Amino acid sequence: MVRLISTPRGLPATHQTQDILKKSFYNIPAVTTQHLWAVYRGEFTGWAIGEAGTILRYVAETELWEVHANSGLVATSLRGLDISATSYDMVVVGTAGTLVRGTYDAATDSYTFAIDPESGVITANSIYACRWQYALGGIGADRIIAVGFNGTILKYDTSAWGVTVWETVTSPTTEHLLGLDGWPGMPLVACGYNGGVYKSDNYGNTWIEWLAAGEVTSNPLTEVSVISANDIWVCGYYGTMLHYDGSLWSVLQIPTYQTIHHIWMIGEDEGYAVGDYGTILHWDGNVWSKAASPIIQSLLGVHGISLNRLSIVGAVGTTVNYFGDVVPTQAIDRGGTVLPRPLNEEPTEVQIFTNEEIRDAVAHNSDIANMTKFKVRTIRVVNTLDQDVSIKTYQNRLNTTTNAQDIKGVVFTVIATTGIEVRTLVPETCGWEPYIYVEATAAGVPTAGDLNVYITGRN
Numbered sequence: 001m002v003r004l005i006s007t008p009r010g011l012p013a014t015h016q017t018q019d020i021l022k023k024s025f026y027n028i029p030a031v032t033t034q035h036l037w038a039v040y041r042g043e044f045t046g047w048a049i050g051e052a053g054t055i056l057r058y059v060a061e062t063e064l065w066e067v068h069a070n071s072g073l074v075a076t077s078l079r080g081l082d083i084s085a086t087s088y089d090m091v092v093v094g095t096a097g098t099l100v101r102g103t104y105d106a107a108t109d110s111y112t113f114a115i116d117p118e119s120g121v122i123t124a125n126s127i128y129a130c131r132w133q134y135a136l137g138g139i140g141a142d143r144i145i146a147v148g149f150n151g152t153i154l155k156y157d158t159s160a161w162g163v164t165v166w167e168t169v170t171s172p173t174t175e176h177l178l179g180l181d182g183w184p185g186m187p188l189v190a191c192g193y194n195g196g197v198y199k200s201d202n203y204g205n206t207w208i209e210w211l212a213a214g215e216v217t218s219n220p221l222t223e224v225s226v227i228s229a230n231d232i233w234v235c236g237y238y239g240t241m242l243h244y245d246g247s248l249w250s251v252l253q254i255p256t257y258q259t260i261h262h263i264w265m266i267g268e269d270e271g272y273a274v275g276d277y278g279t280i281l282h283w284d285g286n287v288w289s290k291a292a293s294p295i296i297q298s299l300l301g302v303h304g305i306s307l308n309r310l311s312i313v314g315a316v317g318t319t320v321n322y323f324g325d326v327v328p329t330q331a332i333d334r335g336g337t338v339l340p341r342p343l344n345e346e347p348t349e350v351q352i353f354t355n356e357e358i359r360d361a362v363a364h365n366s367d368i369a370n371m372t373k374f375k376v377r378t379i380r381v382v383n384t385l386d387q388d389v390s391i392k393t394y395q396n397r398l399n400t401t402t403n404a405q406d407i408k409g410v411v412f413t414v415i416a417t418t419g420i421e422v423r424t425l426v427p428e429t430c431g432w433e434p435y436i437y438v439e440a441t442a443a444g445v446p447t448a449g450d451l452n453v454y455i456t457g458r459n
Helices: 016-020
Strands: 023-028 036-041 045-050 055-059 064-067 078-083 090-094 098-105 110-115 127-133 142-148 153-158 177-181 188-192 197-200 208-211 221-228 231-236 241-244 249-251 260-267 270-275 280-283 288-290 299-306 309-314 319-325 348-356 363-365 376-383 389-396 405-414 419-425 435-442 451-458
Touching (some): 045 309, 078 098, 090 110, 090 127, 127 188, 188 231, 376 389, 376 405, 389 419, 405 419
Parallel strands (some): 036 078, 078 127, 127 177, 221 260, 260 299
Antiparallel strands (some): 023 319, 055 064, 078 090, 090 098, 098 110, 127 142, 197 208, 260 270, 280 288, 348 451, 363 435, 376 451, 389 435
16 A cells, blocks of 8 residues: 655645634633543543552533542552444553553443453553444354553453453554544554554454554554544644555644644544643644643643543643633624633524414414533523413423423413513523523414524523
8 A cells, every 4th residue: 555645735824814713722720730631522421541550530510520530549650541333331441551440330330440350461651542442243242442551552341340350452552552443434543653553353352563663653642533444533742743544654744843643533524632722723624723722831631522522631730621612703803803701701502483374273383492512591482472481391302292391480470472581591400401402382372473583691
């Protein structure tokens, strides 16, 4: 296979500046002074790990991190983690061959962490990254792959913790492997300290050298993000960014020379990379752009299942969240300088009933609105129907009306013809549920007019 060193995508164009201003990162109060090396941000929770066995849990209800009861279980540096998509169990790896099991209890929605019996035994080499491969064809169970120093590659086949033992896989290299990524049905890809890239096309059973150390770069490579077999990213020291498009490897020019410690691609047109001196880069499908960062500390890990559930961790306990897209325009003064707004002054409005001509007395559901980035929301109802309308509001964790919960206290009547009502929506105590919709029922059969409902959110 021919491998090409090129710069097919250049530095950000001028028009990207306005787009970057629509995205905002904000610092969360630190709960530890230990360096945090990796983060996992799921839909309803999150986890971060770091030096001295630090384990943090993200509390979605408060949008804050807390120290987990099992933090400090080991004295070593924890470097990588991943969670099973089937059992929700967690694997954590670290220096000196550290292996930690996180067992999920569905009844209490909690985790208990314990040292794996083979921790420091199967290998004494530091383990820097791991991936939990689930529901793999031909294996019959979940598989965990972990990589580390001196070319270490480990695998663990299990449907539950403790069923099998870790195995050492023959490695094609002796260089330190620092990054790993891959999904079921796609290649597993690892990267190394001397610039090498390695892959497995059979779930980690066997590995080959894909890019030899020094073939494209001799800079240390720190992390991999696999979108598909034809879309793979690798980042590293001194602003190194590699991309594989299905046939060629390219070296991309990016707007920084800082070391990039971690990259996380949400999709082919949305991704983030973080590094030293608070560096945050955003990929929009065409170019890498520098995003405004709230801090100057080194950023070491980034992860999120979607745009509005993105977390970053870094040196001395740094934790950063992503605010998401704010408003479509920004105020600009006479000198052409963008005037920043505080986060709590960035409202976004969604119309969920638009000129709805209700002509019966049965319940009608509105569109479902996604308000993931807001803690405070208001609903505004404008009723020009010739009948009173009863409004009931529902929330859900998923984008569906199935199993939705009504928002208690938000049931009200809007009078006919000229009725306008505004209510504040408060999330249930069970936790923040991002999807909401309205159920509208006319008191009688309307013969004229329509209904408009707006949801406005503030952080």
